[in-house]
Structures are given as C-alpha cells and as structure tokens.
Amino acid sequence: MDKLEVLxxxxxxxxxxxxxxxxxxxxxxxxVFEAGSIIGKQDAESDKLYVIEEGLVSIMLELGPTDKRQIQTASNFECIGWTASIPPFRCVCTAKALERTKGLAFNGKELRNLVYTNPKLCAEIAGGVAYVISQRLRAAFTQLMGVTYQD
Incomplete structure (x- = not known):
C-alpha cells in the first residue's frame, strides 16, 4: 500500500x-520492526511518532522491573509514539512488536516545528494526536471497568 493511502x-x-x-x-x-522488537520504552525519550502500515504492537505498562501488563494493542493504520509530539516527550508505555510490523515514522521535532512554517497543519495534527489520546483513554477506562465498548 502506498504511503498516502496509509495516512x-x-x-x-x-x-x-x-x-x-x-x-x-x-x-x-x-x-520495519521484527517480532519482539521494542519500539519505545516506558520513561525513555520519545522522538518518533509512527503510523502502523501492517502489523501488531503491544502497548504495555511496566509496573516494576519484572512486571509488565499489556493494556492495549495497536494495529494497521493506528498511531503509536504520539508522545513524541507532546511535552515532556517521554514514552508513557512500552511498545513492542508482536509480529513483523511495517510503519511510517515521523520525527516528532519536525512535526512540532510545523508551528513555525505551517501553523494550520500543525494545529490539525495536534487535533489528530488529541483524538488518538482520547481513544486510548476511553479504551483504558473501558478495560478498567471490565466493560467491552461497542459502536
């Protein structure tokens, strides 16, 4: 699939x-990330935002040195690494490829610097990031309550 269609x-x-x-x-x-590859590590600097073209990524919360909990997954056409565009630019979870995953990578600083060259586009992207965050938060709340959300 071409990049424009994925976007x-x-x-x-x-x-x-x-x-x-x-x-x-x-x-x-x-x-491209092979199965088992860590894409972003909780509390590490987040410098890239990704759109998954094809694959599956586990989003895990690290509760301690040996205690990790998968809280969500992301797959085709979903964004991971949105923290590269929001201060303090640190991963809030660990993202790990569960299978070979192809994605489109964006430099977070380059996206943020659009504010100087194309503020309208920067604002629209920020709105998209807010949408992603709201969907993840809603899914986390639903999971916490033990309820499956359906459209």
Missing part, C-alpha cells in the same frame, strides 16, 4: 485534506 486511513491523519496529506507524506520514512 488517509490512519487514526491521526485521516481528516487531513489531500494537500495536507501530501505535505505530511514528505515527512515520513518507512521502518
């Missing part, structure tokens, strides 16, 4: 118009 279908960029999507497309690079 159109992504949770973080899906609402952008075609011109903005083409601009964002120029900012990403493809990356």
């Amino acid at each position: 159109k279908r992504s949770d973080v960029f899906h609402y952008l118009d075609d011109d903005d999507l083409k601009e964002v497309e120029k900012m990403c690079t493809p990356e």
Whole structure:
C-alpha cells in the first residue's frame, strides 16, 4: 500500500485534506520492526511518532522491573509514539512488536516545528494526536471497568 493511502486511513491523519496529506507524506520514512522488537520504552525519550502500515504492537505498562501488563494493542493504520509530539516527550508505555510490523515514522521535532512554517497543519495534527489520546483513554477506562465498548 502506498504511503498516502496509509495516512488517509490512519487514526491521526485521516481528516487531513489531500494537500495536507501530501505535505505530511514528505515527512515520513518507512521502518520495519521484527517480532519482539521494542519500539519505545516506558520513561525513555520519545522522538518518533509512527503510523502502523501492517502489523501488531503491544502497548504495555511496566509496573516494576519484572512486571509488565499489556493494556492495549495497536494495529494497521493506528498511531503509536504520539508522545513524541507532546511535552515532556517521554514514552508513557512500552511498545513492542508482536509480529513483523511495517510503519511510517515521523520525527516528532519536525512535526512540532510545523508551528513555525505551517501553523494550520500543525494545529490539525495536534487535533489528530488529541483524538488518538482520547481513544486510548476511553479504551483504558473501558478495560478498567471490565466493560467491552461497542459502536
């Protein structure tokens, strides 16, 4: 699948118009993670935002040195690493590829610096990041309550 199609279908960029999507497309690079690879480590610096093209990623909360709990997963067209765009730019969870995962990587600083060159696009991306955060929070609340959310 081409990059533009992945971005159109992504949770973080899906609402952008075609011109903005083409601009964002120029900012990403493809990356591949083999099963078991750590994509982001809880409390480590977060410098890249990813859109998963194909694959499955575990989002885990580390409660101690040997205690990890998977709280969510992310798969095709979902964003991980949104913390690269929000201060203090540190991973809030650990992200681990459960299978070979292809993604589009964005430099978080480059996305943030759009505020100087294209403030409208920067604001739209921030809205997309807020959407991703709200969906993850809703899923976490639902999981906490032991209720399955359905549309």
